[in-house]
Amino acid sequence: MELQFFKDFDFTDFWNESSYSVRDYIEPFPDDELIASVEKELGYKLPASYIELMRLQNGGLVEKSCFPTSEENSWADDHIAITGIMGIGREKTYSICGELGSRFMIEEWGYPAIGIYICDCPSAGHDMVLLDYSNCGKDGEPEVVHIDQEDDYRKIFLARDFETFIKGLKDEDAFDGE
Template sequence: MKHFWEIDEEENYYTLEKINEKEIAEAEKKLGVTLPDTYKKLILEQNGGYIVHNAFPTTQPNSWSEDHIQFTHLRGIAEDDGIMESEYLIEEWELPKGLILINGDGHTWVAMDYRKTKENPPIHYFDLEMEEDFKLADSFDELIKGLYTVEYIVDEEAEVDEEAEIEYEIPNEYLSKEELQSILKMENPDTDDIYKIQYYPMKEIEEIEWFFDTIKNHIENVKDEDVLYEIASTVNSLLLINQKMPTNSNIKDLVQQIAKFLEGNEDSLIVNLGEHIAFKIRNIN
């Protein structure tokens, strides 16, 4: 996965001891299920930890937000602090049996739901405060492809303590053409710069056409696969956020060209993003 894990030189609670394929197979045998291939690929790269993105969209209101859940880390494979302690945590927090917990802090959990299957599980969200159990995604791959980044601000008038309210905010001042061009001209843009692309205004037809034409021309010349993945992921997030943006045949054609270009990549994860983008633009308006 391109830039999936948050780069952190310091130790963190969720990053566990490195694991190999044999140990993953032993874990599957003990759990009695087949873990998703993408999950195993990520865990071979790094056995759990904080991730670059921090949210997944949902239309189901929850105790965190009206339109998304928080997803800041992915649990790895280990008896302590990993998915192998799911059974204990399920009993501790009175959750349904048949789950493998991949994210959570006690009040909310995200889980691979093996209640009705032994492979290819859907992903469910459990909100203990609101007594909610709802499906987030049909598969682990859908979960990973749908992750995006949101900005949070602390109310400046609130006291800086554990009870300070955190709010979700989309900036009032959208990204300008000049700012977008500046980001795309960067030789090695970081993830924080790239995700700002999703704040380009999707209001006027001419501006939207210019945006997707600029992105199309840019990605066709990107040499760094990591940067290409991040731009594709951000375009995917932008389409999630702007599901009611105005479109015309030219805009849809430009986005389809972007999707087709990504689908021709050798990296299967970039190909999947291309397919996801193509699906979204077909279903806008």
């Protein structure tokens, strides 16, 4: 597959290849029909960079699980952590249309309906990472933000787009004292 977005990114040791990841996250590779039906169901156009990554591996736990922030949050003073990236699909518990996917977080947990929740966090639902379409409309290029349910659903800007978010993920060893 010819990469459009992650040309200079080394995916060695990016994904965590555990049985938990296989069981609850990793979906079969998405075809155009599935992508279109998921976009229709969620009401947003998925970013091309997200689709590209999901065609390399469709969801899963990650080894580089931390993203630096300039604001403190319920997780840490200087970063947030994710557990995994939700794949495009409906079969796995942690896929964007799965049992604990984006709509579940909005309908059952009261998260703001301003985009697609794509990453769960180690807090078991108390914070999430969102593709935020607030500034770009449902067909635009969403920003990536952290939503903190424990702090009245406070939004913290993370990255201008999904590719920048993925490239900015760091190993937890990069943050000391936590």
